[in-house]
Amino acid sequence: MNLSSVVVVWFKRDLRVSDHAPLAAAVASGYPVIPLFVVETDYWETPVASRRHWCFQHDCLVSLNQSLCHLGQSLIVRVADDALVAMQALAQTVHIQHIYAHEETGNDWTYQRDLKVRAWCHEVHVPLTEFPYNGVVRRLKSRDEWSAIRNQRMAQSLIAAPDHLLPLSVSVHSDALPRKIDPRFGAPLHGVVQKGGRVDAERTLAGFLEVRAKDYLYQISAPGASELSCSRLSTHLAYGVLSMKEVLHSLNRRVKGLMPDEKKAFSRSLAAFRSRLSWRDHFIQKIEDQPSIEYRCMHSGCEKMRPLPGNADFLHAWEVGQTGYPFIDACMRNLVYQGWITFRMRAMLVSFASYHLWLDWRETGHHLARTFTDYEPGIHYSQLQMQSGVTGINALRIYSPTKQSQEHDPEGKYIKQWVPELASVPVAYIHEPWTMPPLLQTECGIQIGQDYPAPIVDHQTAIRSAREQISAVRKQSDFRDKAGKVFQKLGSRRRQPQRRKKSHPKPSDDQLSMDLDD
Numbered sequence: 001m002n003l004s005s006v007v008v009v010w011f012k013r014d015l016r017v018s019d020h021a022p023l024a025a026a027v028a029s030g031y032p033v034i035p036l037f038v039v040e041t042d043y044w045e046t047p048v049a050s051r052r053h054w055c056f057q058h059d060c061l062v063s064l065n066q067s068l069c070h071l072g073q074s075l076i077v078r079v080a081d082d083a084l085v086a087m088q089a090l091a092q093t094v095h096i097q098h099i100y101a102h103e104e105t106g107n108d109w110t111y112q113r114d115l116k117v118r119a120w121c122h123e124v125h126v127p128l129t130e131f132p133y134n135g136v137v138r139r140l141k142s143r144d145e146w147s148a149i150r151n152q153r154m155a156q157s158l159i160a161a162p163d164h165l166l167p168l169s170v171s172v173h174s175d176a177l178p179r180k181i182d183p184r185f186g187a188p189l190h191g192v193v194q195k196g197g198r199v200d201a202e203r204t205l206a207g208f209l210e211v212r213a214k215d216y217l218y219q220i221s222a223p224g225a226s227e228l229s230c231s232r233l234s235t236h237l238a239y240g241v242l243s244m245k246e247v248l249h250s251l252n253r254r255v256k257g258l259m260p261d262e263k264k265a266f267s268r269s270l271a272a273f274r275s276r277l278s279w280r281d282h283f284i285q286k287i288e289d290q291p292s293i294e295y296r297c298m299h300s301g302c303e304k305m306r307p308l309p310g311n312a313d314f315l316h317a318w319e320v321g322q323t324g325y326p327f328i329d330a331c332m333r334n335l336v337y338q339g340w341i342t343f344r345m346r347a348m349l350v351s352f353a354s355y356h357l358w359l360d361w362r363e364t365g366h367h368l369a370r371t372f373t374d375y376e377p378g379i380h381y382s383q384l385q386m387q388s389g390v391t392g393i394n395a396l397r398i399y400s401p402t403k404q405s406q407e408h409d410p411e412g413k414y415i416k417q418w419v420p421e422l423a424s425v426p427v428a429y430i431h432e433p434w435t436m437p438p439l440l441q442t443e444c445g446i447q448i449g450q451d452y453p454a455p456i457v458d459h460q461t462a463i464r465s466a467r468e469q470i471s472a473v474r475k476q477s478d479f480r481d482k483a484g485k486v487f488q489k490l491g492s493r494r495r496q497p498q499r500r501k502k503s504h505p506k507p508s509d510d511q512l513s514m515d516l517d518d
């Protein structure tokens with residue numbers, strides 16, 4: 001049988017048609033193009049996948065299909081166990097001349113899947129060309145070279161969307177896109193989901209650069225206000241609706257075109273935004289260089305520091321926002337409802353779970369991965385480890401829930417919004433309602449311990465115990481040596497270590513270099 005010859009563009013977390021090297025290469029090949037997306041049902045059974053992710057991705061796929069239809073060929077969707085199964089089935093109906101894709105730096109599941117696809121391509125003699133993705137460098141020889149390669153890549157011109165795609169000469173079956181409420185995508189969703197798709201991504205980027213960035217630096221850590229003043233681009237970047245290069249080029253244009261009267265208000269914020277975009281690639285590069293950080297502590301000396309499994313009651317209380325610490329619970333409930341919370345609050349939630357509740361990041365990480373709409377493995381596991389003190393190269397950062405609460409929500413408005421049980425509690429007690437005299441509790445119509453939990457751990461006792469256990473681990477004779485090796489492989493080169501005489505450079509403090517202030 002003579003099968004029709006085609007090339008395949010395998011879309012993964014790059015759901016756009018512009019600045020898309022695989023699509024451009026496929027068009028340049030002169031063959032009809034199958035733009036393929038595989039809904040991989042095995043992936044959706046992993047503990048990090050959630051309906052929230054699917055809802056966002058669904059919007060992106062609808063939008064991608066619209067863009068492709070304008071180019072003359074709709075998106076071909078296949079629902080299969082994984083991409084390999086889908087490609088094997090596709091190869092029964094068309095003659096695949098070439099597969100083009102981006103290098104995906106995801107989690108272990110996607111990595112293993114990519115290896116299987118590559119092996120199959122080799123076996124059936126179908127060339128597979130993968131293009132670099134954003135600022136992540138595959139087979140990086142030394143971390144010292146990363147920044148220069150990334151910057152050079154980002155300075156390149158954008159790749160224009162193709163004018164049109166050669167239509168297929170045969171009909172290729174496309175499965176229906178599963179609905180957002182399809183039972184295969186996990187537990188029902190309670191809350192709202194950020195809107196996905198190119199139109200929203202472009203609008204979000206433009207709105208941030210033109211207007212919202214003005215308040216970015218001042219409100220970046222404010223729960224509530226940060227929802228508007230942060231860029232909110234993380235999910236659009238995670239699903240590749242915008243490329244990093246597209247965002248950076250827009251940023252460059254905006255900075256260049258700032259009017260004199262805008263400079264004061266925007267310059268610092270836009271510079272801070274630029275460095276965060278660089279952190280994004282920096283963190284994803286870590287999992288590219290060392291995929292095991294999804295499962296193993298960067299510093300092997302910390303591997304058994306916390307029990308696994310940990311205290312199940314603590315884990316549950318933390319996940320549902322019932323720890324008895326109002327600000328922690330407000331942040332968690334806000335996050336669970338909206339699928340997004342600002343960096344500082346993410347860090348605080350992990351710090352509380354890791355130090356106060358002494359839970360291992362591998363347990364808390366699954367809940368957060370499902371809850372963050374922008375789940376991005378490279379950032380996620382690096383940050384979880386940093387905020388849990390298991391990298392060996394970052395300063396320990398133990399947040400006081402009461403201090404954070406007083407600083408970021410002095411009037412308790414945010415707490416009352418997300419923990420309505422505490423609506424009647426006077427401001428003087430809102431940060432520590434367990435200190436309310438019993439009579440006042442009765443007057444306010446609330447009983448701490450019944451209507452809202454008393455703290456599940458005592459702050460001072462918990463952090464004293466955490467410090468002692470961490471200090472014991474850090475006293476291991478080879479701790480510094482191992483930390484030096486972690487730094488060599490994964491550490492930020494933004495601040496060069498001062499003393500270079502030692503055989504291993506002194507570990508840098510990624511976190512301090514990120515301007516965190518407590």
Ligand SMILES: Cc1cc2nc3c(=O)[nH]c(=O)nc-3n(C[C@H](O)[C@H](O)[C@H](O)COP(=O)(O)OP(=O)(O)OC[C@H]3O[C@@H](n4cnc5c(N)ncnc54)[C@H](O)[C@@H]3O)c2cc1C
Pocket residue numbers: 230231232233234235237238273276277278279280281283341342343344346347350372374375376377379380383384387
């Ligand atoms: C425990 C923990 C887990 C996290 N998990 C994720 C995750 O799965 N996916 C994710 O995108 N971000 C993650 N972050 C980083 C950060 O919190 C989010 O990127 C940011 O809050 C997203 O909001 P934004 O797009 O408005 O960010 P902005 O502040 O507007 O920043 C612009 C962009 O820079 C990048 N960025 C910002 N902060 C960081 C950072 N600290 N590290 C790396 N890149 C950054 C993001 O791509 C973001 O979209 C995590 C942080 C912590 C503490």
